[in-house]
Amino acid sequence: MYDDVIELIERARVAFPPFGNGVSQAAIDNAEATLGFELPHSYKWWLRNYGGGQIQGDIVYGLDEEGIGKPDIVELATMNNSSGLYGQKRLVFCMGNAENFVFNTETLDDGGEYEVLLHDITAGEEIRFAVSFTEFLQRRITEVM
Numbered sequence: 001m002y003d004d005v006i007e008l009i010e011r012a013r014v015a016f017p018p019f020g021n022g023v024s025q026a027a028i029d030n031a032e033a034t035l036g037f038e039l040p041h042s043y044k045w046w047l048r049n050y051g052g053g054q055i056q057g058d059i060v061y062g063l064d065e066e067g068i069g070k071p072d073i074v075e076l077a078t079m080n081n082s083s084g085l086y087g088q089k090r091l092v093f094c095m096g097n098a099e100n101f102v103f104n105t106e107t108l109d110d111g112g113e114y115e116v117l118l119h120d121i122t123a124g125e126e127i128r129f130a131v132s133f134t135e136f137l138q139r140r141i142t143e144v145m
Contacts, residue, residue: 012141016053023051027065041112042134056144058096
């Protein structure tokens with residue numbers, strides 16, 4: 001199911017750890033318990049297999065299972081919630097210079113996916129970018145190749 005994504009990641013040489021060097025299911029379960037909702041299925045697959053990384057300088061937040069200061073989506077959500085930047089309905093998972101990508105947690109589909117919104121910080125607007133995290137990866141990586 002994810003073979004095309006794995007091939008694209010390898011071909012594009014994005015700054016992800018080698019396939020298979022992600023986080024444990026226990027770390028994902030703990031993150032979901034802390035957040036209070038389930039993460040998208042394709043994002044969990046990516047966490048288990050890659051754990052975090054960058055696409056052309058944009059940080060794709062993962063989980064800091066080892067506690068060594070890696071960009072952590074739960075930590076980011078906690079900071080965003082406490083500062084009032086994003087509410088419970090938006091979960092930022094990728095940050096660039098003038099844009100963020102967020103899961104719209106109001107849109108869980110039958111396949112366990114949230115739509116991905118592009119938040120244009122300069123314009124102050126959100127637009128639909130992808131129907132899933134997998135589509136986000138495919139589109140974003142292809143854009144920067």
